Amino acid sequence: KFIEDYQRLRQNNGGEKKRVVIFGGGLSGLACAKYLSDAGHEPILFEARAMLGGKVAAWQDEDGDYIETGLHIFFGAYPNIHNLLQELGIGDRLNWAPHRMTFAMQELPGQFTTFDFPPDIPAPFNMAAAILRNTQMLTLEEKIKMVPALLPMLLEGQSFIDAQDEKSVLQFMSEYSMPTRINEEIFIAMGKALDFIDPDKLSMTVVLTAMNRFINEADGSQTAFLDGNPPERLCQPIKEWVERKGGTVVCSSPVLEILLDEEDNTVKCLKLANGSTVTADYYVSAVPVDVLKRLIPTKWSTIPYFRQLDELVGIPVINIQLWFDRKLNSIDGLCFSRSPLLSVYADMSNNCEEYADEKRSMLELVFAPCSPEAGASVNWIAKTDAEIVDATMKELERLFPTEVGPHTSIERRANLVKSTVVRVPHSVYAATPGRNKFRPSQVSPIDNFVMAGDYASQKYLGSMEGAVLSGKLAAEVICDKTMGRSNRYGLREVHSSVQGAVLKERSP
Ligand code: FAD
Incomplete structure (x- = not known):
């Protein structure tokens, strides 16, 4: 304006x-x-x-495949980006996924659970409905115990959010007596996705800022990928x-x-x-x-x-792309891995028109935290590509036990064809x-x-x-x-x- x-x-x-x-x-x-x-x-x-x-x-390798600096997700709650794309006449270049958040189940390898946002309910009730309808991650008691901590954010808005910046996520949780399982089930995944660091090192303002943007718009947490x-x-x-x-x-x-x-x-x-x-x-x-x-x-x-x-x-982060010789069937859209080494990942052969492939998957994964200052026990950013890919494949064996790894049947096994590792030693500022x-x-x-x-x-x-x-x-x-x-x-x-x-x- x-x-x-x-x-x-x-x-x-x-x-x-x-x-x-x-x-x-x-x-x-x-x-x-x-x-x-x-x-x-x-x-x-x-x-x-x-x-x-x-x-x-992003740039092309010798096969013509694109190597990206990072897996990039666009959210509904990105008004300035959407305006920019509309002004440029390229608003149709975002491929929107159904409005849901998918999390890998920690104790059940190979299984996923989703928070589905009903399209017919306005914000913030659509998020409340998505949380209440998912019974696999938090109990009703745990959900109720989140309310006193999140209510001030709803009532006071940005001033409350800004005032929480001196506290880590864990300090905030303890102040509001939030059950530790909320951290294990939700906040670790959010911290790794939003700032590539663990909740004991992350400012609570980051988590609340994202939640507030998501809560205020009906499609705020809906995700899209660029089409190329x-x-x-x-x-x-x-x-x-x-x-x-x-x-x-x-x-x-x-x-x-x-x-x-x-x-x-x-x-x-x-x-x-x-x-x-x-x-x-x-x-x-x-x-x-x-x-x-x-x-x-x-x-x-x-x-x-x-x-x-x-x-x-800037906080270090690593972006990994893995090309397989066949399609991985377990994954669709963006997924929060909730594994120790990985943050979010997506099969870009399904989610990006330019990278589309009906026969083989290309997983793009964010490896985080990847340094001790971000919460990792190993300084992964200094490791070789082979070590990083090897550790990632081990995690994928757990995430896709029926499709990846030596224990799957040869008929169903997806074999790695090639991989790329991009290190960003100083990415977004560390929101400690x-x-x-x-x-x-x-x-x-x-x-x-x-x-x-x-x-x-x-x-x-x-x-x-x-x-x-x-x-x-x-x-x-x-x-x-x-x-x-x-x-x-x-x-x-x-x-x-x-x-x-x-x-x-x-x-x-
Ligand atoms: P940059 O993109 O860092 O641009 C700075 C530019 O300055 C660079 O092009 C650099 O080459 C140039 N430059 C440096 N030195 C000089 C110099 N001396 N002279 C001239 N030019 C110079 N954000 C999201 O919203 N969603 C996501 O899903 C997401 N995922 C991410 C995943 C990864 C792995 C990474 C690394 C980031 C991700 N981000 C995501 C964050 C997002 O990419 C950044 O916040 C944003 O792109 C930063 O833009 P910028 O212009 O501020 O800085």
């Missing part, structure tokens, strides 16, 4: 077209470029790698849109340095890997937080706004307790520097939706600046702990 308002304002006041350099070609950078070009500005985006997409990037590889099916249309409107998107162009104006410490230009420099009216960072920390100029490093980034670190307060606003204290990226402050987590929203908010900040308007969110105050630490360093 801000774009329409802005266009109207510009028409009346004759606001100037601005040149904006964005660095980072993931969803946040692309969304920022899209909305800036809609607003009549000239975005120029530099992406370090040869392909766009960042954490949704994300760089072509999702990123390319954004690039084409931006270029049609006069913007530029350049790949294989990492930004090496942010150079400052000597007088006022604003950005003077960016230095690119080919040695050239680029100048603009505004500069937007859309790189991951771990990259930005390395690019922060020394003169900015004592500014609390930038110093708070030290409190945010107390991180929310360090997420930077899109507005920065530097007049011509704006922050985007899924970790920047916005009401979604580190996710595709969060990335798109963050890019859009960054575009809005620039539109506001060009009109001399104050931004509706403004510069977020940096937490006193960071301010105090910086002051202490500065004092003689």
Whole structure:
């Protein structure tokens, strides 16, 4: 909506077209470029790698099969992504699954249980019905014991959710006397899926944020997969849109340095890997937080706004794809594995048009937690591909006892044909307790520097939706600046702990 308002304002006041350099070609950078070009500005985006997409990037192997950085699920409760797809005219590229959540049964290998959301019941009652109708995971008593903990979220909304950020999931559960089985049955699976970490290390705000988004919309927790590889099916249309409107998107162009104006410490230009420099009216960072920390100029490093980034670190995760010589029959749609090593997985030969195969399955699995800081007992991220695939296959033998592994009959056995392992050492920011307060606003204290990226402050987590929203908010900040308007969110105050630490360093 801000774009329409802005266009109207510009028409009346004759606001100037601005040149904006964005660095980072993931969803946040692309969304920022899209909305800036809609607003009549000239975005120029530099992406370090040869392909766009960042954490949704994918590339082909020698057989032409796509290797993805991550298994990506879209939810009904992703309004900014759905708007973006509609605006680009590609809303039909999401393949929606029936509205249900499927969990592997922990004690019953090879069996699954589902939470089915009835289509004829409005939110939040459809979720209540789905939970009440499933009798295999929680007892009625356990379900009733969840209510006192979840009621404040329903009544108070975001302020209650935000206030829980200092607590881990386990601390929150103990405060509300929630039975530990709720953790074992539900929260472990949620933690691994939402932030690739275990509940003892995860902020309760993450779980409540997801639940709140799911509860408030009838189709909030319904899942969809993109119909093909994300760089072509999702990123390319954004690039084409931006270029049609006069913007530029350049790949294989990492930004090496942010150079400052000597007088006022604003950005003077960016230095690119080919040695050239680029100048603009505004500069937007859309790189991951771990990259930005390395690019922060020394003169900015004592500014609390930038110093708070030290409190945010990307969590490691591994994405695995396994191609089998036949179809696995036990799995349909997205599944929460609830096994020690795996998070969610899906048979993409059934769920993605471009990867469709009637004869053989391609499982895509998220391996998490995969490092000690995320809760794993082994530092899997440092293991070889063979070790990771081997451990995954062992878990699959338990999950699909009639279809995978040496104990199944040769006639029914699905044999592994090939596999890929993609390690992301720093993926989304680790949402450990107390991180929310360090997420930077899109507005920065530097007049011509704006922050985007899924970790920047916005009401979604580190996710595709969060990335798109963050890019859009960054575009809005620039539109506001060009009109001399104050931004509706403004510069977020940096937490006193960071301010105090910086002051202490500065004092003689
Ligand atoms: P990125 O995607 O990290 O983009 C940053 C870009 O900056 C990259 O393209 C990078 O190459 C570029 N860059 C880095 N350095 C430079 C430089 N010096 N100069 C120029 N460019 C640079 N989210 C969901 O909503 N649902 C899911 O199911 C889901 N599953 C996931 C599974 C996995 C395994 C992973 C890793 C992530 C998953 N996510 C999921 C999270 C989601 O992918 C991210 O939150 C989102 O894509 C982040 O977008 P971004 O633009 O903020 O950052």
